[in-house]
Amino acid sequence: MHYDIQLGFLAADAISEFSRAAKTKEPANYEAFLEQSTSYCREFRSLHSRPAETDISAAMPKPVADFMRAVVKTRPPTPAVTVKLEAVGAVEKLLQSIREEQRQPSDDECLRIARTIYSTSAAEPR
Amino acid sequence: VGGSISHFGRLASVPLDYLVRLESAVRQSEIWSTGSEYQAIRNRIIDICEACKAKIFNEAPLFHRIYATAGEAGSNEALSEAEELAVRAVLRSTAGTFTVLHELLLFLPRESIRRELRDYCECLFRGEYDSSKISLILTSLFNAFEYSLDDVMRFLEADVFKFKIPNPDAESAFGAVMELAIVDRNNPMAWAVLAHEFGHFLDNRAGLTKRAVEEFGAKMNTTLPAEIVRALERLCKEIVADLTGYYLQGPCSIIPLANMSMLIGCIQDTPIKFDGEHGAPTTRIEMIRALSREDGIDISSLDGLLGALVAEEGQKETQLAADEQANRKLMHGFLTNFFDVVRPVIVEELGKHQLPRFQSGSFARGLQLSNNLASGLPIGAARVHSEESARAALLATKGPDPPAIREKYYLLEERAVSVAEVITAACIHRFQTMSELYGRAFDAGSGTQAFSIIAAGHESQDRLVFKSIDMIPMLEAHSASPG
Numbered sequence: 230m231h232y233d234i235q236l237g238f239l240a241a242d243a244i245s246e247f248s249r250a251a252k253t254k255e256p257a258n259y260e261a262f263l264e265q266s267t268s269y270c271r272e273f274r275s276l277h278s279r280p281a282e283t284d285i286s287a288a289m290p291k292p293v294a295d296f297m298r299a300v301v302k303t304r305p306p307t308p309a310v311t312v313k314l315e316a317v318g319a320v321e322k323l324l325q326s327i328r329e330e331q332r333q334p335s336d337d338e339c340l341r342i343a344r345t346i347y348s349t350s351a352a353e354p355r
Numbered sequence: 356v357g358g359s360i361s362h363f364g365r366l367a368s369v370p371l372d373y374l375v376r377l378e379s380a381v382r383q384s385e386i387w388s389t390g391s392e393y394q395a396i397r398n399r400i401i402d403i404c405e406a407c408k409a410k411i412f413n414e415a416p417l418f419h420r421i422y423a424t425a426g427e428a429g430s431n432e433a434l435s436e437a438e439e440l441a442v443r444a445v446l447r448s449t450a451g452t453f454t455v456l457h458e459l460l461l462f463l464p465r466e467s468i469r470r471e472l473r474d475y476c477e478c479l480f481r482g483e484y485d486s487s488k489i490s491l492i493l494t495s496l497f498n499a500f501e502y503s504l505d506d507v508m509r510f511l512e513a514d515v516f517k518f519k520i521p522n523p524d525a526e527s528a529f530g531a532v533m534e535l536a537i538v539d540r541n542n543p544m545a546w547a548v549l550a551h552e553f554g555h556f557l558d559n560r561a562g563l564t565k566r567a568v569e570e571f572g573a574k575m576n577t578t579l580p581a582e583i584v585r586a587l588e589r590l591c592k593e594i595v596a597d598l599t600g601y602y603l604q605g606p607c608s609i610i611p612l613a614n615m616s617m618l619i620g621c622i623q624d625t626p627i628k629f630d631g632e633h634g635a636p637t638t639r640i641e642m643i644r645a646l647s648r649e650d651g652i653d654i655s656s657l658d659g660l661l662g663a664l665v666a667e668e669g670q671k672e673t674q675l676a677a678d679e680q681a682n683r684k685l686m687h688g689f690l691t692n693f694f695d696v697v698r699p700v701i702v703e704e705l706g707k708h709q710l711p712r713f714q715s716g717s718f719a720r721g722l723q724l725s726n727n728l729a730s731g732l733p734i735g736a737a738r739v740h741s742e743e744s745a746r747a748a749l750l751a752t753k754g755p756d757p758p759a760i761r762e763k764y765y766l767l768e769e770r771a772v773s774v775a776e777v778i779t780a781a782c783i784h785r786f787q788t789m790s791e792l793y794g795r796a797f798d799a800g801s802g803t804q805a806f807s808i809i810a811a812g813h814e815s816q817d818r819l820v821f822k823s824i825d826m827i828p829m830l831e832a833h834s835a836s837p838g
Binding site for chain 2: 233238346347350354
């Protein structure tokens, strides 16, 4: 199985902040939770993201675009990673909207974020 | 995901235990091989362990509460969902960090096994263990193995090997190899896994699997196609090994598998599958429970760990798609039935070898010895006569009569116990003291202190077990000598 230590640390940090926020209800803890969650999502994406067809712009020189297409074909993400990327993408959107609205996340939102971080940090069996 | 607070205590002890052991193995290797060429890798492993420990200690109040409550009988207090996620996340991170770092031990010099482990094998496997035919080494994979080195040689294609090695087709030029995870070098509780691995060695020599599968075919009253026979043989090899483990080491033979599965379970969200050879851990645990029940062995002192693993795996199974759940049930049913059919043949075959069988009396003695271990005493020997009968006989002497009392000194005789009983006592003692040790650790003022307490707790228990195993061959030789 593949396990990434750094990603695991970020997941533990974010969920730990969630637990603290749920207990104290302090804005600083919620803020730390949002920050850590954002860091986790960023790390997850950089670790698992593969170039997709949509990353190849029309303005790209043909040899580069062909090369990119070949890369896309040779390294497709596994179905499990695709599902996780979607889940992390949804959490990123939620985090962004909370930030834009400059508010504290609700209990349900916190739980949703924490659960997604936990489930996406699992290693996949070989 | 529900679960009582005591459930999390059992769950947490495995990754915490292994992280502490890993760090101690790396620090120890620094003492005996000081070469600077290993410094970078050692430093990095230690740094990561420290970072992981800091994250665990961030949750110290939660762990303290878990272990304080876990020690209270019948506690059903539950964690809040946020707390549960926090505990699970930190355990996932600990278990994941441990498994990755353990593989990095490949880059450090490989240590040899402990002398006490050799004694354990010689005492447990008796005449069947011949160190000229089987090597015992440590591996950087967190697992245990048995394989034929001759088979490995046959796969080697490099010309240099073709010319240098003896003819690999000659009978057993290199013999077999048993491998134990590096981290378990100083962990006597984990040595029980070698009873399972030795079962593979015995099977390869004595053909237990072949006979058992033939018997299965005969009972089914049908001729099985060659492909099915091969599939059944793959299954049966693991059953033979599990049964040998139980035959020699009793119910504690399953503890290393339970610990390993608990660690893997922390890291992944899906239950551990049947892999075509090894049944799912829950199936194998059920087999051991059934054997213990039939042998009149009450394993309630070990069942906390086994129960926690079964509960975790069961919970994950409910998250699977309906067809996957049905498939798991089908495999479980087939394996347990297959086990019931082949078991008598395998046990009969094992009985033909000069091997010491673990029985209900062995477990009872293990339980008794765990009390001595708790008093800080080595347990390599035990009284032949009970305390009560010795006391009664000595007090029955009328008046002060030293010669008559001296004649009864034989009532205080001690004899070597079996290594299987020592390991059983060690496992029981570990489970009994776990909550107290971890509760005390998470009550400490700093992470450094907390993990020092855990490491010191393990070391003092392990030292007593090493001492106990160390004295057994000498005591056995003494008992066997005439006069």
